[in-house]
Amino acid sequence: MYQKxxxxxxxxxxxxxxSAKAAVRSCIKTKNMKHVENVQKEHQSSELSIQDLE
Known part of the structure; x- marks a missing residue:
């Protein structure tokens, strides 16, 4: 159970x-500021997840 x-x-x-990687690609293609904000949020979320793993 724990392993699952x-x-x-x-x-x-x-x-x-x-998801963050896709957001970055989208941002690069469209250069839309809203996408930049989404990328930043995803990046922050990923950093927190990485810290949890450590």
């Missing part, structure tokens, strides 16, 4: 990373 929970958490964190 860890895997789910890892998958969620990986999905957040991929």
């Amino acid at each position: 929970k860890v895997m789910c958490e890892e998958e969620q964190k990986a999905n957040k990373f991929l």
Whole structure:
């Protein structure tokens, strides 16, 4: 049971990373300020997730 929970958490964190990566690509293509804000939020969220892992 614990192993499944860890895997789910890892998958969620990986999905957040991929989401942030997609937001960066979108931002580069459109150079839209709203996308920049979204990227910053995703980046902050990812940093918190990484800190949790450490």
